[in-house]
Amino acid sequence: MTRTxxxxxETTTRDLAPDPRSNPLVPRIARGEADPAVLAALALEQRRVIPADRTAFLHLAERSTARPETAAYFTALADGEALAAEHLEVFAAACGVDDARARAHEPLPGCQSYPAYVAWLALNAEPADTVLALTANFSAWGGYCATIAEALRTHYGFAEEACAFFDFFAEPAPALDEAATTAVRTALDAGDLDETRARDHARLLQTYEAQFWTALAEQAQ
Structure with missing residues (x-):
């Protein structure tokens, strides 16, 4: 029977969901045991991730002009990254990140492998396959953000506006979910989506996501 x-x-997201115990850093943040310096490092790394992903999403939208539903999904992602970037600056400032500290920061390869692969997808992958891969990965990222947002308030004394970056990704996004569903449905109807290839992309995204948290945790030790 053909799946909708x-x-x-839902199946791809469930099958590729990471083991909650595999993240070496977020549980420490959740307990308030992570040094505040690691929060600053998180902000500094995300200052590179967010604009890079936005550029990649815009390129995917440009490559999808023949499929308006797919282009709409990537445009929505790019718009979201622009808003997230504004929230991120507030979080970074609350972590004590200023221009001098940002210039002095040496990005961690393990943290930047994720946006590097998103850029690879933007250049090389079929946009329809990328919709499925990204949507599967976003579930794990959103869960981590929800945990961090709560910990920032509970254990680290961050103001509401400084938590907005993580709140943004943690909150349900029904419009984006519907856009993803529409894009995938259109691709399935047209025979444009390769499930095996999309799952490979999603698996690599999850691996690079794990590397992001591992690299931060290792730096904090």
Whole structure:
């Protein structure tokens, strides 16, 4: 029996969900045990990730002009990254990050492997396959952000506005979910989506996501 677009998205997300115990850093943040310096490092690394991902999403939208539903999904992602960048600056400032500290920061390869692969997808992958891969990965990222947002308030004394970056990604996004479903449905109907290839992309994204947290945790030791 052929699966619907929603079933395919849900199944892929479930099958590729990381073990909650595999993240070496977020549980420490959740308990308030991570040094505040690691929060600053998180902000500094995200200052590179967010604009890089936005550029990649815009390029994917440009490559999807023949598929308006797919282009709309990537445009929505790019718009979201622009808003997230504004929230990120507030979080970074609350962590004590200023221009001098940002210039002195040496980015961690393990943290930047994720946006590097998103850029690879933007250049090389089929946009429809990338919709499925990204949507599967966003579930794990959103869960981590929800945990961090709560910890920032509970253990680190951050003001509401300084938590907005993580709140943004943690909150349900029904419009984006619907855009992803529509894009996947259209691709399935047209025969444009390769599930095996999309799962490979999603698996690599999850691996690079794990490397991001591992690299931060190792730096903090």
């Amino acid at each position: 677009a929603r079933e395919l998205l």
